[in-house]
Amino acid sequence: MKVSVVLVAGLLLAPAAGAFAQGVDDAQIASIVVTANQVDIDAGKLASSMGSNAEVKKFGQQMVTDHTGVNKQATDLVTKLKVTPKDNPTSQALKKGGDENVASLKKLKGAAFDKAYIDHEVAYHQQVLDAVDKTLIPGASNAELKALLEKVRPAFVAHLEHAKQVQSSLK
Amino acid sequence: MRVLFLAAVVPGLLSCSSPGTPPPARRTPATHTVTIEAVAYAPQTLTVELGDSIVWVNKDPFPHSVTDARDGFDSSSLQPDQRWTLTPTKTGELTYVCTLHQTMKGTIVVR
Numbered sequence: 157m158k159v160s161v162v163l164v165a166g167l168l169l170a171p172a173a174g175a176f177a178q179g180v181d182d183a184q185i186a187s188i189v190v191t192a193n194q195v196d197i198d199a200g201k202l203a204s205s206m207g208s209n210a211e212v213k214k215f216g217q218q219m220v221t222d223h224t225g226v227n228k229q230a231t232d233l234v235t236k237l238k239v240t241p242k243d244n245p246t247s248q249a250l251k252k253g254g255d256e257n258v259a260s261l262k263k264l265k266g267a268a269f270d271k272a273y274i275d276h277e278v279a280y281h282q283q284v285l286d287a288v289d290k291t292l293i294p295g296a297s298n299a300e301l302k303a304l305l306e307k308v309r310p311a312f313v314a315h316l317e318h319a320k321q322v323q324s325s326l327k
Numbered sequence: 328m329r330v331l332f333l334a335a336v337v338p339g340l341l342s343c344s345s346p347g348t349p350p351p352a353r354r355t356p357a358t359h360t361v362t363i364e365a366v367a368y369a370p371q372t373l374t375v376e377l378g379d380s381i382v383w384v385n386k387d388p389f390p391h392s393v394t395d396a397r398d399g400f401d402s403s404s405l406q407p408d409q410r411w412t413l414t415p416t417k418t419g420e421l422t423y424v425c426t427l428h429q430t431m432k433g434t435i436v437v438r
């Protein structure tokens with residue numbers, strides 16, 4: 157089921173700006189959810205190994221754990237619903253933005269890496285939250301998929317608060 | 328806190344002064360459940376009687392903790408579907424947090 161969604165400009169970081177746009181159906185939402193989590197897992201793995209600040213490393217590891225858990229739950233649900241995640245411009249832009257972020261982070265070390273990673277996490281979680289609120293939850297037609305999005309939303313809020321706290325501690 | 332303590336002691340003294348009166352029936356301790364779901368404790372505030380137990384059940388797909396905000400008890404990391412039980416030994420108010428998700432806070436009032 158297609159829904160009309162207002163274009164949310166600049167939802168993603170620069171490389172993937174405007175990714176959360178267009179109408180989305182449940183199969184596309186499933187793909188967006190899995191990709192959005194995977195992007196943060198990839199960055200978190202890098203931070204847990206390359207971060208120099210203990211809080212940054214710990215935050216990165218928690219992103220890996222939490223988003224892996226959410227992805228498992230999302231995958232279990234779409235399997236149960238017999239929904240096959242469908243690649244779409246939003247999930248493609250997310251993947252591209254995530255890959256570019258990881259590539260950019262790999263060139264940094266020490267405090268510069270920590271700052272770049274955590275700055276990106278703050279912006280990314282805020283933008284994903286906006287997308288969850290403005291695009292994904294309103295767009296989900298299946299009640300269980302909508303409920304899953306509503307249930308994991310607070311995790312993004314908690315991550316955003318945590319990232320901001322780590323960001324402040326680095327200044 | 329002192330008032331609560333006295334209230335508990337006085338009935339005991341009264342029963343001692345009346346040897347023929349059977350002691351008041353002891354209440355069976357209850358077990359209460361706090362569900363951890365959607366990055367929140369539900370109920371967020373729970374009132375229990377001294378001797379009762381509280382079981383936290385993690386229904387989220389990632390770990391949480393139940394940690395005394397004043398460095399007392401700590402469940403450590405509770406994995407999805409894992410349970411953790413606490414039986415408070417004192418009356419008062421216990422404020423706890425999740426060390427992994429700082430937006431999560433809960434309170435147990437022990438009477």
